[in-house]
Amino acid sequence: MDAAARAEHFAAWHDADLVRALKLDCADYQQAYLDDIAAELDRRGVDPIAFVDQVEVRYNAGEAEPCSIATALDKLVENFPLWHALSLTRHFGATLVVQRELRSWLVSVYEDETYSRSFFVADRAALRELLHRFLLLDPWDDEAAPSYDLDSWKPLLRARSARYIQKVGEKLADADQPYTVQTPVFTRDPGGQLALLVPERAPAEQILYALQDHLLDLYARAEQAQTDNALDRELALYAELADYGLNNPAVYYNLGAALAESGRHAEAATAFIEAASLSLAELDSEVHFQARKGSGGLGGAFGALSMLAAAFKSDDDGPADQQRELPDHVEDIELQLLRLLNPLPDNLPVHHSLAAIAAIRHDVPLALERYHKILALAPDDEPAKLYIAEQEAQ
Numbered sequence: 001m002d003a004a005a006r007a008e009h010f011a012a013w014h015d016a017d018l019v020r021a022l023k024l025d026c027a028d029y030q031q032a033y034l035d036d037i038a039a040e041l042d043r044r045g046v047d048p049i050a051f052v053d054q055v056e057v058r059y060n061a062g063e064a065e066p067c068s069i070a071t072a073l074d075k076l077v078e079n080f081p082l083w084h085a086l087s088l089t090r091h092f093g094a095t096l097v098v099q100r101e102l103r104s105w106l107v108s109v110y111e112d113e114t115y116s117r118s119f120f121v122a123d124r125a126a127l128r129e130l131l132h133r134f135l136l137l138d139p140w141d142d143e144a145a146p147s148y149d150l151d152s153w154k155p156l157l158r159a160r161s162a163r164y165i166q167k168v169g170e171k172l173a174d175a176d177q178p179y180t181v182q183t184p185v186f187t188r189d190p191g192g193q194l195a196l197l198v199p200e201r202a203p204a205e206q207i208l209y210a211l212q213d214h215l216l217d218l219y220a221r222a223e224q225a226q227t228d229n230a231l232d233r234e235l236a237l238y239a240e241l242a243d244y245g246l247n248n249p250a251v252y253y254n255l256g257a258a259l260a261e262s263g264r265h266a267e268a269a270t271a272f273i274e275a276a277s278l279s280l281a282e283l284d285s286e287v288h289f290q291a292r293k294g295s296g297g298l299g300g301a302f303g304a305l306s307m308l309a310a311a312f313k314s315d316d317d318g319p320a321d322q323q324r325e326l327p328d329h330v331e332d333i334e335l336q337l338l339r340l341l342n343p344l345p346d347n348l349p350v351h352h353s354l355a356a357i358a359a360i361r362h363d364v365p366l367a368l369e370r371y372h373k374i375l376a377l378a379p380d381d382e383p384a385k386l387y388i389a390e391q392e393a394q
Contacts, residue, residue, distance in 0.1 A: 010040045019051050020092055023137035052091040055135050060085055060185045069135045073128050083181045090135045098127060102169045106180050108150065117147040153197040156204045163245025165194050171207050215244065234258050249275040249329065256336060265343045273353045276333045280360055324362045346377055364391060
């Protein structure tokens, strides 16, 4: 049709109607008609690419943020955190939620906020190209196969330890078994557990059982090494066990003891602090871990124990000055940390951990004494100042 006829024909069409027809609904029209739509947009001075260059992104469960397509794609940085998610909603709706997996990316498709399907993309470069086409409203899912319905997947394992989940995931990936991990951000698990999901439990369970058998063997060999007084062998075995990020205080206590005996005092302190944090987290359902930085293991142990000190609440049914009874092995850990102050007199994590244990026990005088020692070493220490201020306000 000529220019006059085209202008009259499309007079009632809004710019958005024309762009939608050209980009999303093109399969409904013949090419000649699409050429007329493109010509009408050109007459109006509307660039379809610029028109759709306004999208929304959401990091994990955060607030939606409007931005350009280029800015949205730039958020998929090379070191994007494991199992974190980014939602990208294009112009006219439809959302892709991408989550970084151990060796790939998981993409979940939502139409009008309704979950449709999921598939895996091998690498970040391929993912960026796919997302670029999606956000431009170009054909994008020609390679989105095979597809999965995650709503039908079953939990293989639930654990707080990201490191242990990762170890299981590595074994599944080695066997080409598909899986994904849901973090507490999305599961809302009150205990902070991650959930590892698989499409079929039977083949994945065999891999999990083999890993668990290996861990039992490591436990037995470590105990035998302790019996044989073979310090180097014991240390190596407990270090290997600790690398799995197991939520077992005994592993870290025994590792700490072996490290201390070998003269590696700073590493011993880190192991004992991890043992304490795992032990104390089991005492109160009101106490939950915040997500740790990194992939688990010993990283963040000091921070976790400090958060526990802030999170534990006094027993409302008892006297205000009544101390809380802690398990004997926590007292053993406390004694080990006190011994470590001899070679590590200025080690703030050790001082903080001792102060936190006293605070959790509700031994306020001892906790105040220990927090004042921290301030003598680090006058600007915020947790110490906060605890002292709270006690002075009572």
